[in-house]
Amino acid sequence: MAHPAVTQDIAEPTAAELIAARAHLSMHAMDGLVLEGVPLNAIADAMDTPVWVYGGGTARLRYRRLAAALDGLQTHIHYAVKANDHLAMLRVFAREGAGADVVSEGEMLRAIAAGVAPDRIVFSGVGKTARDLRAALGHGIAQINVESPAELQMLSAIATEMGRTATIVLRVNPDVDAGTHAKITTGRADNKFGVPAAEAVALYAHAATLPGIVPVGIALHIGSQILSLAPYHAAYARAAALVRELREAGQYVSRVDCGGGLGIGYGDEAGASPEAFAGVLRKAFGGLDVSLMIEPGRWLVGPAGVLLASVVLVKGAGRFVVLDAGMNDLVRPAMYDAWHGIVPLSAVDILRPTSLVDIVGPVCETGDTFARNRALAPLRAGARVAILDAGAYGAAMSSTYNARPLAPIAMVDGAHWATIRERQPHAAMWAGESIPDFIG
Numbered sequence: 311m312a313h314p315a316v317t318q319d320i321a322e323p324t325a326a327e328l329i330a331a332r333a334h335l336s337m338h339a340m341d342g343l344v345l346e347g348v349p350l351n352a353i354a355d356a357m358d359t360p361v362w363v364y365g366g367g368t369a370r371l372r373y374r375r376l377a378a379a380l381d382g383l384q385t386h387i388h389y390a391v392k393a394n395d396h397l398a399m400l401r402v403f404a405r406e407g408a409g410a411d412v413v414s415e416g417e418m419l420r421a422i423a424a425g426v427a428p429d430r431i432v433f434s435g436v437g438k439t440a441r442d443l444r445a446a447l448g449h450g451i452a453q454i455n456v457e458s459p460a461e462l463q464m465l466s467a468i469a470t471e472m473g474r475t476a477t478i479v480l481r482v483n484p485d486v487d488a489g490t491h492a493k494i495t496t497g498r499a500d501n502k503f504g505v506p507a508a509e510a511v512a513l514y515a516h517a518a519t520l521p522g523i524v525p526v527g528i529a530l531h532i533g534s535q536i537l538s539l540a541p542y543h544a545a546y547a548r549a550a551a552l553v554r555e556l557r558e559a560g561q562y563v564s565r566v567d568c569g570g571g572l573g574i575g576y577g578d579e580a581g582a583s584p585e586a587f588a589g590v591l592r593k594a595f596g597g598l599d600v601s602l603m604i605e606p607g608r609w610l611v612g613p614a615g616v617l618l619a620s621v622v623l624v625k626g627a628g629r630f631v632v633l634d635a636g637m638n639d640l641v642r643p644a645m646y647d648a649w650h651g652i653v654p655l656s657a658v659d660i661l662r663p664t665s666l667v668d669i670v671g672p673v674c675e676t677g678d679t680f681a682r683n684r685a686l687a688p689l690r691a692g693a694r695v696a697i698l699d700a701g702a703y704g705a706a707m708s709s710t711y712n713a714r715p716l717a718p719i720a721m722v723d724g725a726h727w728a729t730i731r732e733r734q735p736h737a738a739m740w741a742g743e744s745i746p747d748f749i750g
């Protein structure tokens with residue numbers, strides 16, 4: 311009879327395997343875990359834990375690989391700011407010539423502050439407010455991805471009032487299941503995003519008659535952390551068919567914004583291949599004479615970031631390893647049951663025999679659990695670990711729940727590193743708060 315503990319960790323890669331599969335990480339006998347050229351212990355010594363570390367060089371390399379795969383395809387990359395909105399990360403991509411995909415006035419202002427030209431910014435989102443639309447038109451951004459008749463009406467009124475013209479694409483819901491987690495699938499008919507394909511032709515024609523609006527194409531985004539190309543094939547075939555249909559109806563269509571969603575390998579599964587993805591784009595849109603845009607977030611930055619944490623204490627006869635990082639820092643395991651590799655920073659700790667432990671945070675919720683039944687060498691209080699592949703939807707989704715300050719961030723580029731965000735001082739958490747007089 312199989313021992314339950316054996317079956318539980320059967321499919322999980324070991325710490326050594328996780329490191330071996332990531333070119334930007336290496337383990338050194340003396341220095342411990344190294345990101346690009348910098349020992350992570352040096353950063354933790356200087357900045358304390360929890361601390362995020364981003365590999366700027368890693369993100370740049372990933373961008374270049376993606377750009378090379380798209381070579382010859384008339385495709386612009388608009389980095390999805392939501393995945394990691396730090397100015398330094400935005401600058402890495404801006405310097406490579408990337409545009410930005412934003413979903414709020416704040417993201418737009420961040421992108422501009424980091425040096426992305428407004429005419430390289432596209433604005434997506436299902437609930438853009440009048441304020442968002444005014445800001446977008448005021449900054450002269452490249453394109454607004456309209457998701458509903460109501461938004462179209464509001465945008466036309468605002469553009470007219472401002473004396474501006476809004477270049478728009480219509481976001482279409484292709485009704486394709488991306489085969490990803492239910493909370494991050496966006497292209498099915500019962501998701502809130504886009505307009506139903508059946509209504510797209512009429513709405514596009516209507517848009518073309520509205521003052522202040524110039525429709526130039528369509529957009530779609532079917533979800534996130536997509537590892538199979540099949541849903542992309544299906545969605546892009548529908549998009550190409552819609553382009554033909556719109557043109558037959560006499561409409562001008564020059565762009566297709568193909569969205570983001572390319573997945574990465576968090577465990578030992580292979581991540582999406584940009585080269586294979588480019589093949590899908592070529593097959594669907596080759597010969598259609600449209601310029602293409604893509605909005606990748608996770609694929610570019612996910613693997614390029616780690617969250618460093620220290621063991622506060624071990625309890626429950628060794629079962630619970632309590633870290634100083636919590637779900638307020640990295641919410642993905644609590645929110646999506648996401649699996650993240652967890653690797654000790656010390657070389658000795660990846661060689662010792664493992665036992666199954668739960669890696670948890672200090673927050674007062676059972677959901678504050680980074681890993682269950684994870685095979686790790688016994689870790690003492692003070693030992694450090696890196697939570698891997700935390701560069702996307704990590705710090706960007708952090709909160710100050712339990713009045714825990716936002717953790718600091720460092721960026722590495724080759725052998726260089728610098729602090730790119732200080733640890734939030736406690737008083738900064740209540741800086742905007744006040745106590746009204748009537749409370750006494």
Ligand code: LLP
Pocket residue numbers: 390392393411434435494531533534535569570571572605606607608609642646702703
């Ligand atoms: N474009 C649009 C319109 C989007 O909604 C998104 C992501 C992207 C592009 C970028 O998708 P990516 O290439 O990063 O998959 N917080 C979740 C992921 C939410 C994705 C939301 N939309 C997570 O941690 O898994």
